[in-house]
Amino acid sequence: MKKKKNNFLLFWISMIPGAGQMYLGFMKTGISLMALFALTVALTVYANIGVLAFSIILVWAYSFFHANNLGRLDDEEFYRMEDVYLFGPEADNWESVKKSISEKYRKVIAGILIIVGVSMLWQTFCDLLRFVAGDDIYFHYIIHFTSFIANKVPKFVIGLAIVWFGIQLIKGKKAQLDHTQLLEDKAEENNVDDFEQET
Numbered sequence: 001m002k003k004k005k006n007n008f009l010l011f012w013i014s015m016i017p018g019a020g021q022m023y024l025g026f027m028k029t030g031i032s033l034m035a036l037f038a039l040t041v042a043l044t045v046y047a048n049i050g051v052l053a054f055s056i057i058l059v060w061a062y063s064f065f066h067a068n069n070l071g072r073l074d075d076e077e078f079y080r081m082e083d084v085y086l087f088g089p090e091a092d093n094w095e096s097v098k099k100s101i102s103e104k105y106r107k108v109i110a111g112i113l114i115i116v117g118v119s120m121l122w123q124t125f126c127d128l129l130r131f132v133a134g135d136d137i138y139f140h141y142i143i144h145f146t147s148f149i150a151n152k153v154p155k156f157v158i159g160l161a162i163v164w165f166g167i168q169l170i171k172g173k174k175a176q177l178d179h180t181q182l183l184e185d186k187a188e189e190n191n192v193d194d195f196e197q198e199t
Contacts, residue, residue: 010068017033017036021067022034029085037056037060111161
């Protein structure tokens with residue numbers, strides 16, 4: 001049952017992702033956030049990719065501020081909030097989530113999965129190379145080459161992705177502004193036509 005609680009306790013409980021939502025009675029939301037945080041940590045540790053640690057911080061921050069914002073809503077808004085799973089077949093907006101992922105974020109998710117997969121394959125390849133060549137040869141000759149690729153190539157790819165994403169945001173904003181200007185121009189033309197008809 002949803003119930004507003006002490007904001008001081010909520011602040012400390014919400015340090016654990018999902019726990020703040022559960023404390024307020026939003027069990028489905030809390031479980032979703034806790035599971036998402038655990039999966040993100042597990043993926044980051046298993047894949048051994050440092051840059052994925054950013055996603056852990058992102059999930060934690062979202063959960064923390066979401067819980068505290070829920071706790072500060074006035075009573076009417078608080079009781080109007082629905083407790084839903086953030087993902088899964090029982091989510092109320094599951095169809096819209098699938099549509100958004102397939103239309104807007106499919107390429108981004110595919111890119112992230114490719115980067116993670118390639119990185120894991122590269123680490124496995126390096127471990128195999130070390131096993132075949134032996135520690136002495138690997139650490140004396142090969143590691144400089146493999147470390148350079150492991151450190152620089154991902155940064156280069158991520159840098160390109162950030163630049164591409166920024167360009168897409170600018171294009172999207174420009175298209176939105178052009179569309180708004182077009183609507184304003186049409187509205188102005190309609191007002192002029194109406195005025196001329198009246199006179």
